[in-house]
Amino acid sequence: MKKIHLLVLKAYVGPLIATFFIVQFVLMMNFVWRYIDELTGKGLDVSTIAELFICASINMIPLGLPLAMLLSAIMAMGNLGENFELLAMKSAGLSLPRIMSPMIAVVTLISFGSFFISNNLVPYANERMYDIMFNIREQRQELNFKDGMFFNGLPDMSIRVGHQDIETRLLTDVLIFDTRDENGNMTTTIADSGYIRMSDDKSYLYVTLFNGQTYEHTRNSQWYDRNTMRQHSFARQDATIPVSKITRPGDMSREFSESQTRNMIELEELMDSLNILIERSTLASYEPLLKKQIFQRDTTILPSRDTTRVDKSGFVAINIGDSIAKLPMRDRAKIYSQAANAARSSQGAYSYDEQSSKLALTQLYRTENEWHRKLTLPISIIVFFMIGAPLGAIIRKGGLGMPIVISVVFFVIYYIISISGEKMSKEGTWDAFYGMWLPIFVLTPLSIYLTYKATNDTSLLDMDWYDVRIRKIRRAIERRLPKSMQPERRRRKQQLTKQRR
Secondary structure (H helix, E strand, O other): OOHHHHHHHHHHHHHHHHHHHHHHHHHHHHHHHHHHHHHOOOOOOHHHHHHHHHHHHHHOHHHHHHHHHHHHHHHHHHHHHHOOHHHHHHHOOOOHHHHOHHHHHHHHHHHHHHHHHHHHHHHHHHHHHHHHHHHHHHHOOOOOOOOOOEEOOOOOEEEEEEEEOOOOOOEEEEEEEEOOOOOOOEEEEEEEEEEEEEOOOOOEEEEEEEEEEEEEEEOOOOOOOOOEEEEEEEEEEEEEEEOOOOOOOOOHHHHOOHHHHOOHHHHHHHHHHHHHHHHHHHHHHHHHHHHHHHOOOOOOOOOOOOHHHOOOOOOOOOOHHHHHHOOOHHHHHHHHHHHHHHHHHHHHHHHHHHHHHHHHHHHHHHHHHHHHHHHHHHHHHHHHHHHHHHHHHHHOOOOOOHHHHHHHHHHHHHHHHHHHHHHHHHOOOOOHHHHHHHHHHHHHHHHHHHHHHHHOOOOOOOHHHHHHHHHHHHHHHHHHOOHHHOOHHHHHHHHHHHHHO
16 A cells, blocks of 8 residues: 555544544434433433443444545545645646545445445344333333323323322322223312322232322213213222323334334345235225125126126116116115115225225335335445545535534435435335435435546636536527527627628
């Protein structure tokens, strides 16, 4: 390796490592702020928290590595240009691609490594993070009441306490709203003090209240009947309430789908299974709906067995409107009632099958997005480098000032395009290929343009260069236009030229 290549590597590897850890730290702070309430007050040991943070940082590598690649490339080439080292290399006869060749080799190795990280390491980290959060929620969940605030973590129940003693766990000024009744009845309980705790298996809620009243608000079946309320007092009340789980808004385990814990081979198997499931759901929904419910006895659409009444197209032509109009009023009302009942029954059966098909289809779209995401990461790393390195050579500014501003602008553009394309593909509006590869298609021409400008030492903000190119394009367009559509100035110029000749 030449010394000049070693110099370029030293100028690039240092900023690359520094920017990567800075970006990962910023993303980790976002993770901590989002889930700090889920982790505090659970009595977790240090090893569990450390493992969770490591898994979260691995999960953020696909988002942070392209940004770090862009920022480090701008910083490295900007420092070389600011210190006139880049100018000295070009004066020695080295072209920009040759100067960047050791950096390109490093970026290529990183892009290949990023594929294995995204395909193997990230799914394993997501699965471990899901297991850790699931264990925290299921095994270490506690009822932590805040003074004067409602606790809505239990299904169909809302509890407010005035104060909770930390040592004895005694609750004072207890108010409980219970809406678990299927008929819509509500029970309100007020007590001076009591205890509320979960069972060891987290399946039951043990409630012991002292000196209170219970109000039962009962709704009658008819709307015109008055609702009734019953009230009774108690000195002590014990209750065991079955609960399925404590629900917590923003639980991280809900954000993970099955596709985020699989590699590409497993994703392909999942896509095949989902396609089979969707096909079965569609057949189970449409075929019975058409043949057995809507057109079960309608011979105007389905072929009739009576061949004497079949026309050339194979279907019977009957005007149902005229046939029904000839029937008596009661028979017509009976037919309309039967048709309405059949339509409602068909709608109910179709809605159930349609819901299961939609869930499978949504999961299929997400799986296809994850499959393409593992391929777009290496390409996006190369594209960001090909944007950052020429841009740093053009602006010739190092440090953390201008490079950070430019990197953030480009990354925001990339992120907005990526989110928009992914959303369109998740909804099924676009194919997953177009939705996930849209940022690459948009930024690749920009990287080629910047590389061309930096290789030819052309100023990026040279307005004269753009003006000359625009004039050439305009003249070429005007030459192809008919004389009637050409500008007046050009026509006068041609007339003067003819007169001079």
